[in-house]
Amino acid sequence: MKRIILILLGLLFFKVNFIFSQKTSKDSVLTKLKTEKTDSVRFKLFFSVSKEDFDVKVYSSILDSCLAIAGRLKSSKYLMYSYSKTGTYWFDRGNNKKALTFYFKGADISKVINNKSYLSKFDNNIANCYDVLGNYDKALSYYFAIFTSSSLFKLLLFIFFFR
DSSP states (O other), rough: OHHHHHHHHHHHHHHHHHHHHHHHHHHHHHHHHHOOHHHHHHHHHHHHOGGOOOOOOHHHHHHHHHHHHHHHOOHHHHHHHHHHHHHHHHHHEEEOOHHHHHHHHHHHHHTTTTTHHHHHHHHHHHHHHHHHHHHHHHHHHHHHHHHHSSHHHHHHHHHHHHH
């Protein structure tokens, strides 16, 4: 019986400690944001917070701040990251048309700066939006574009043609 009580108390202590450590992290980011003046550092702080840590309104304003800072810095990379997170924010809330606008903007930037990893992510997210909207032909075309640009597809083509 004592052993079970000790185990339960240990688990309770772990859970309480975990909860407080999470709030400390969020609070420390918010404190740093209030005092930090450098846009690039502020962007990284904004970008480091998780949507689970904030309510919808606060997280939406954080994303708006990321977009504004990225625009001021004229950083294509930061804009691309911001469009990705903002598109996901709207997709998670069921506003797929609004998510698509951010995903398309991000995809355009990832093409310009030749970031193939993010381009694949954007194409996948665009395909997911079209899938949810019921536009299956467009969804399939984006899924196919991802597959044909993958290393696996190129390897399969090589094996098929040069065996």
